[in-house]
Amino acid sequence: MSTSPLLTGLRERLPELRALYEDVHAHPELSFQEVRTAALVAQRLRAQGWEVTEEVGGTGVVGVLANGDGPVVLLRADMDALPVTEQTGLPYASTNDGVMHACGHDMHVAWLLGATGQLAAVRDGWRGTVVAVFQPAEEVGGAPKVLADGFADRFPRPDVCLAQHVAGAPAGLVGTRAGALMAGADSLRVTLFGRGGHGSTPEATVDPVVLAAAVVMRLQTVVSREVAAGQQAVVTVGSIHGGTKDNIIPDSVELRINIRSTTAAVRERVLAAVERIVRAEAAASAAPREPEIVPVDSFPVTHNDPEATEAVQTALAAEFPGLTFELTSPVPNSEDFGTFGTTLGAPSVFWFVGGTDLALYADVDLESLVRDGIPPQIPSNHSPHFAPVPDPTIETGVRALLAAAAHWLAP
Known part of the structure; x- marks a missing residue:
């Protein structure tokens, strides 16, 4: 571990943080239901000495700790889980049937509470103000609701926003990039309408199941032929989803479509192609009604400010030599x-912290990981088998947050 004063006593606090993570x-609690976690x-x-505001944007929690003059640093962790049935076999596996921390937000909570504990305990090692945001509902785009809840007026305006995410990379590694880091996402709910009837007389119906199948298959050409x-x-x-019985042709079928893109031009092209295909297939099937295409949620491209990212990369490289x-x-x-x-007019930086058992990466080198991504045999985020190893992932995440924040909070 480095000799940074902000890390004083961290090793002794790790067992408590591990117990918190396992708890x-x-x-796990679904989006906007994080009542127990928020409490x-x-x-x-x-208990650490932070000024605390609850129920921000629903179930969000914001802590503020002022420690003299200096920059304002926003640190953010998300708290929600996913509708996934856990299959890890862990002794601390989910006790909430059908709900699991399959994306690692439980680890994010432990990281940020570990960092807030260090900042509160070692106040002579930094100067400024820290705004710790424990955000609800990241999986369904909860950040805008937090910000819409008077965030800019209720809390100090940050000079920089920092956050990190546990990933299926080897535990101990830390990585990021300047500019576009993560794709934007759009989710659509599409309802295809037919004319229901008996399965024995399909000629008297307009079968939305067949229509849906045609749409699904045709959508596979959007990326391969239009991007x-x-x-x-x-x-x-x-x-x-559609239908209730094998011999009944239903009146409608619902599709949920997710689109990822890294530029505005590609996003618009893909969205237009999806709508064109859905409407064209409905027309080809003689659907009695136009399909309904409803946007469900939208996530912007995660963009890392180049100057702030360079500062974070330098800090992380010093904290984790050879592991960035x-x-x-x-x-x-x-x-x-x-x-x-x-929204707050501040540069932001986001990075990844590996959390997978090193034994699973025995035959994978760092160069191939960066080039080819996480191998398919490694459980990834949103998998029912995803389970970051607590050691060293908890310690690495706390150290990474503090190292990055220290660039702005140096006394």
Whole structure:
């Protein structure tokens, strides 16, 4: 561990942080339902000496700690879990049936509470003000709701916004890049209408199941035939629902479509292609009604400010010699963290912290990881098998947050 004064006593606090992480993991809560988690966070922050505001943007918690003159640094962690049934076999596995911390937000809570504890305990090691945001509902775009709840007027305006995410990379590694880091995302709910009837007389119906199948297959051509090879986009139909019985043709089928893109031009092209295909297939099937295409949520491209990113990369490289890496291109995952910097007019930096058991990476080198991404055999975020190893991931994340923040908070 480095000799930074902000890390004084961290090793002794790690068992408590691990117990906290396991507790939050065992009690996951869906977006905007993070009542238990929020109460736990507020209790810990108050015990550390932070000024605490609860119910920000619903179930969000914001802590503020002023420590003399200096910059204002916003540190953010998300708290919500996913509707996934856990299959890790961990002794601290989810006790909430069908809900799991499959994206690592439990680790993010432990990281930020570890960092806030250090900042409160070692006040002679920094100067300025820290705004610790424990955000609800990242999975459904909760950041705008937090910001819309008078955030800019209620809390100090930050000079920089910082956050990190646990990933399926080897535990101990830390990486990021300047500019576009993560793709933007758009989710659509599409309802296709038919004319229902008996399964034995399909000629008397307009079958929306067949229509839906045609739409799903045709959408696979959007990226392969309408997006240039050097550009990035993903179109996924993640949900399809229709019908109640094998011999009944239903009146409608609902699709949930997710789109990822890294530039505004590609985004507009893909969205237009999806709408064109949905409407054209409905017309080809003689659908009695136009399909309904409803935007569900939208995440902007996560963009790292170049100057602030350089400062963070320098700080992380000094804290973790030989364990940092730079991504060569944006990753297709999405985040709503960038909304804080955009709305509050502050530069923002987001980075990744590896959390996977090193034994799973015995035959993978860092160069191939950066070039090819996480191997498919490694459980990734949103998998029912995703389970970051507490050691050294908890310590690495706390150290990374403090090292990055220290660039602005140096006494």
